[in-house]
Amino acid sequence: MTDQLSFPDAVQWAVPFFIAAILVEFLWIAVKGKGGRYETRDAVTSLVMGAGNIASGFLLGFIAYGFFMWLWQITPLDLGTSIPVIILCFVLDDLRYYWVHRFGHRIRWVWASHVNHHSSQHYNLTTALRQTWTYTFTFMMVVRAPLILLGFHPAMVLFVGGLNLIYQFWIHTEAIGKMPRWFEAVMNTPSHHRAHHGRNARYLDCNYAGVFIIWDKIFGTFVPEQENDRVDYGLVHNIGTFNPLRVAFHEWVGIWRDATQPGLSPRERLAYCFAPPGYSHDGSRQNSEQIKARHLARHPEDRGTPGFEQFEAKSHNTKAKQA
Amino acid sequence: MPLEILLVLVIGGILAITALLHLSGRSRVRELTQQTARSEWMRHAPDDVIVDVTIAHDMRSALVRTEAGIGLLWSFGADTVARHLQDFDRINHPEGFRIRFHDFGTPNALVRLDEFERPHWQNLMDTA
Numbered sequence: 001m002t003d004q005l006s007f008p009d010a011v012q013w014a015v016p017f018f019i020a021a022i023l024v025e026f027l028w029i030a031v032k033g034k035g036g037r038y039e040t041r042d043a044v045t046s047l048v049m050g051a052g053n054i055a056s057g058f059l060l061g062f063i064a065y066g067f068f069m070w071l072w073q074i075t076p077l078d079l080g081t082s083i084p085v086i087i088l089c090f091v092l093d094d095l096r097y098y099w100v101h102r103f104g105h106r107i108r109w110v111w112a113s114h115v116n117h118h119s120s121q122h123y124n125l126t127t128a129l130r131q132t133w134t135y136t137f138t139f140m141m142v143v144r145a146p147l148i149l150l151g152f153h154p155a156m157v158l159f160v161g162g163l164n165l166i167y168q169f170w171i172h173t174e175a176i177g178k179m180p181r182w183f184e185a186v187m188n189t190p191s192h193h194r195a196h197h198g199r200n201a202r203y204l205d206c207n208y209a210g211v212f213i214i215w216d217k218i219f220g221t222f223v224p225e226q227e228n229d230r231v232d233y234g235l236v237h238n239i240g241t242f243n244p245l246r247v248a249f250h251e252w253v254g255i256w257r258d259a260t261q262p263g264l265s266p267r268e269r270l271a272y273c274f275a276p277p278g279y280s281h282d283g284s285r286q287n288s289e290q291i292k293a294r295h296l297a298r299h300p301e302d303r304g305t306p307g308f309e310q311f312e313a314k315s316h317n318t319k320a321k322q323a
Numbered sequence: 324m325p326l327e328i329l330l331v332l333v334i335g336g337i338l339a340i341t342a343l344l345h346l347s348g349r350s351r352v353r354e355l356t357q358q359t360a361r362s363e364w365m366r367h368a369p370d371d372v373i374v375d376v377t378i379a380h381d382m383r384s385a386l387v388r389t390e391a392g393i394g395l396l397w398s399f400g401a402d403t404v405a406r407h408l409q410d411f412d413r414i415n416h417p418e419g420f421r422i423r424f425h426d427f428g429t430p431n432a433l434v435r436l437d438e439f440e441r442p443h444w445q446n447l448m449d450t451a
Binding site for chain 2: 030039047051250
């Protein structure tokens with residue numbers, strides 16, 4: 001079994017490309033007068049979050065790597081490092097990304113780490129770099145365990161994960177409208193990912209894909225960007241700070257305050273930690289389903305359109321039962 | 324990549340992009356009008372019904388009276404942030420009021436008011 005295997009840290013090597021691409025996108029927007037917006041403090045916050053993400057990798061990366069190497073010691077399987085194996089690893093790791101990302105929006109403990117990526121009201125290439133500092137504390141590294149137990153070397157798994165993140169960089173832009181139809185059908189694109197970053201009721205909890213949008217189509221979470229519902233970027237309750245420390249930790253502080261308030265049952269305390277974002281024991285907040293339902297109450301004409309299909313199905317079921 | 328080169332790239336890149344954005348006028352703060360304050364409030368709180376809007380003279384804050392209560396909308400870079408005034412402290416500030424929200428992600432907002440606006444806003448907030 002191969003213990004010592006070396007792959008380049010793709011994300012670090014991509015840093016010069018990130019900087020150059022941001023400059024190109026900014027100049028494009030400045031010259032064309034369309035294709036996105038830049039704001040100084042928003043962009044600086046995103047860039048500092050990106051730098052902090054790399055730093056947190058240096059400081060805490062050993063925890064996940066140690067866990068992966070332990071798994072590698074106990075698995076009897078070794079698929080090697082041939083090109084087909086690397087490609088297969090990339091595809092399966094993208095499936096892993098889809099589920100981790102979905103958990104990141106549906107489990108508050110994981111959302112606390114991921115929320116900062118959605119905290120900008122802008123959508124440009126700097127937003128791509130607004131990354132978490134606290135991923136290690138979500139323990140989502142366990143979702144990679146099956147890959148390693150199947151015989152993919154940890155270094156290879158981390159390498160393809162880096163490629164996945166690099167792919168996702170370029171889709172954080174309004175400068176690109178739609179890609180060719182065949183590409184939009186298979187791959188994650190700026191259009192699909194713009195919808196994912198929307199705070200509009202229609203776009204909540206959709207398009208979790210990293211590289212291949214097919215996962216969303218398979219698991220029923222795909223919502224195409226609509227021309228008649230322009231994406232409004234940010235959080236349902238936008239935060240009012242550019243301070244990177246507050247951006248990185250605000251949801252963790254929120255969990256602490258909610259779960260430790262007096263008079264709650266143990267079940268309610270756990271729900272504040274692990275239920276979908278928007279949970280409250282007294283009904284004072286709204287989760288994404290409730291936000292969608294409220295939207296449909298105001299805009300019944302949207303019932304059954306992309307992003308609201310589940311309500312159409314429910315009303316059909318209700319009518320069928322009544323019949 | 325050697326750490327020292329990575330550090331130079333990251334720090335140099337952030338500084339260069341910051342300078343470029345600032346010098347090209349991307350640090351301008353959003354100015355509110357009656358119309359934009361209303362549309363921005365409805366963007367943040369789509370269930371609300373607005374009664375009236377009071378905009379500060381510097382056009383960076385607006386007090387929004389709704390059927391559900393009163394709220395504060397303020398410029399946040401090129402965008403806005405809004406909060407219902409339910410759990411907050413109003414602290415006197417030489418330029419107006421500082422509103423503290425008891426929220427780690429939205430700690431406070433500085434509302435700049437002149438001597439004529441201050442008692443009016445104070446009165447409106449006291450009814451919140």
